[in-house]
Each structure stands twice: as structure tokens, then as C-alpha cells.
Amino acid sequence: MAAPIAASCTGLLRAALPRALSARFFGALGFSRQPTLLTTNVTPLVQQVAGFKVRQLPKRRCHYCYFVRVNGRLHVECSKHGRHKQREPFNAKLLW
Template sequence: MQFLTVVKSCGKLINAMSFFTITPFSYHITAKVTPEPAVCMFSPIIRPYKVEDRLRLRCRKCFFERRDGRLFVECEKHARHRQAEKLHEPITPWKFRRAIWKQVKWW
């Protein structure tokens, strides 16, 4: 008796019987455990930026780049060295200079 269960994974058809084998000298079934990749093999690998407070150059090919008022680290050799500066809230100058505002607690 043969079980024909077909699983579609990442555009490939897999026969479920290929996961189990019966060894000739034993009567038990041993399973071949092959983990499936988390990402489809045909999708491109994208390395996003690491968001850091303090940026640093990790190798000789790394360089700083400023875009849209934000600092980035780019690397020609290793894509894993890419970093982006953390966004901070804009600091607005305090406009009220009266004595009453010194007594107000803002926290």
C-alpha cells in the first residue's frame, strides 16, 4: 500500500513517501528529517539597515552617507554592515518665558 500525498511548498511538489525509508535489517520506519527553508529559494536576499544610536565603520570599505537629513553607513563589500541612524523627535525651542511655566511639571 502506498500513500500518495503531495505537498506543494515554494513552487515544488514533494511526495510524502520520500520522507520515510524502511531499512532492510529492521522493521521500524526511520524518518528523514529535512527542514524546509523559511524563505523561498527563488526570492532575493534583502539585508535591511540596522538602526543604531551610534554608527561606526566596521571595515575599510564602509563609508558614511547622508540622505534626507539622516546618516547612513553603506558598505561595498559586506551588505551586513549597513546601518541607519535612529530617528529622534525634533527639538523645538521653548517659547514661553514667563515665571508661571517654571512651576508646571511636565512629567
């Protein structure tokens, strides 16, 4: 089922580019044929980043971790592993 979709997408790509332009462009880059939509690499636009884990008692997980006090709460930051980030929960009594 994927083959007809890929064939139609390839046909659309070839129809969009003029033949002389595409041959000269792809030949100059060293491609033997035009890339299809399935072979092109798509990079993500947004890099996912893990947030803080909320712990009652944050602990250092490696020797790169260090403690930081932010707005009265204890945070653990790590210069090597971003997944080690932790923080204390909010104290609801202090918020109101």
C-alpha cells in the same frame, strides 16, 4: 515515512510524462534515469537581503564602509559586506 511519499511523488512524475518523450528527453541530456522530486534542485525565488541596523552612533566596520547623508540622517554603506549597513534612528521631534 518519507519513502512512501517519495515513491508516490515519483510515480506521479512518471505518470505525467509520456514514456517516449521522457526517455528521449532525459537520454539526450545524459541522465541515466528520470530525476525524482527529491533530487531536483529548487532555487529560491526571492533573495533575502539584510536591512539597516539602527545605531545611535553609526561606525565604519571595515575599510570598505563609507558614510552617506540621506534625508538628514547618517547612513553607513559597505561595498563589500552588506551586513555592515547602519543608520541613525528617526528623530521623532522633527517628524511632527
